[in-house]
Amino acid sequence: MLALVTGASSGFGYAISQALIQQGYRVIGAARRLDKLQQMQAELGTAFFPLCLDVTASHQQLATALNTLPPEFSLSHVSVLVNNAGLALGLDAADTANLDEWQTMLDTNIKGLMNMSRLVLPHMVEKKTGIIINLGSIAGTYPYPGGNVYGATKAFVAQFSLNLRADLAGTGVRVTNIEPGLCGGTEFSVVRFHGNADKAQQLYQNTAPLLPEDIANTVAWIVSQPAHVNINRIELMPTSQSFNPLKVTPTASH
Template sequence: MMTALVTGASAGFGREIARRLVREGMRVIGVARREARLEALAAELGASFLSAACDMRDISAITHFENSLPASWRDIDILINNAGLALGVSKAQYSHWADWAQMIETNITGLTALTHALLPRMVARRRGHIVMMGSIAGRYPYQGGNVYGATKAYVAQFAANLRTDLLGLPIRVTNIAPGLCGGSEFSAVRLADTEAAAAIYAGTTPITPIDIAEIVSWVVQQPAHVNVNEIEVMPVCQAAGGLAIDRSTNHAD
């Protein structure tokens, strides 16, 4: 039986990915800060789910995470680096440093530390698949995307470089880059306003966490010799917006 570790498993993408992989016959280690939500998911999914409360910004805990697991759960076949967040939509010059720091610590530092902690055992076993949850924000800039988009560009490039370093080993690396997604806490967290978050999805049919779980399931169950490098996915109501042009005349003081 394969074992998957899913970060950010208490809600949204992570929760649906955990549910889907358990239905597919895998064992899943769910990692998140909110222990009560993890325990509720454990009650739903049964013995195939192991709750592991951990803050992705706690680098000391992440470094020793593998040894904190029961011995029978330490051989992790699939790492789903899903935990991440966006905070704020202000232009860079009006943003808060605390928001930038939290995004960097979670989306980059925590993700990188956990990958670093688990990769040696995958290499020793000659078996593993690392799936990054990136974003189209890592490729297409937009006003207010600043540091969030930069963290997701890092995720994409980190995945590509890992794949290069692992050439010659049967270990796969995939970056999944979703576009507009509803049905999660992403926008409510980003805006700290549930009404404003709901307005983002008005008149749209966005991607859902269930859609992302379907994609993850397909990716990880490809034949062992197949590496899906990257998947970019948007709902049909979304497309790249093209370049912006400022036509005002007040460019010079």
């Protein structure tokens, strides 16, 4: 059994790779930081293959990288694809947000996920088996100030996952969208706040957030289900996170 995990060098990707190897999978860990991947290989052993890959690269560049894998890790053997690579940048309102950051989120969270799925799917369909697991977010369902494009990208992931299910009916290929809420123990908020670790840490004070291991356990459970069971979507939050009343603002006087 072979899995391909994007964004594997830290956070969710690291924990997912570790959990899958514990379940008997070999894992291709794809990420931009080769040094981190090599450290993982030293820890996880020969079942882990480090692949230096940026999902925002062109479709052709991604195809070249994936088609030059060693025979034992070839794309044709991949039975699980975990589209984990993704990011949020900034928390500014739409009228002041950085357009370049919006574009980066689109390139990573949407185009990267699309390209990786399109490259792996033909092999799964040919074998009539496989699982695609997309890492979405509750931000794709519940809007919040400053979530503008990030939330929109995760709404895309939710709908794309459902549409893949429709396209793949009868092929034996399964698709799941995992939608976590507040998560700690990752680089997500540090990246969002441009390296400001103190600001990121403030989000998690006294919250007991979800951890990478919780998401990894969810992935491990999904892939352990029998072939006739498809988990369409899973939404999970820490117990400390819930829902707020809809905001009502005073009407501006004229």
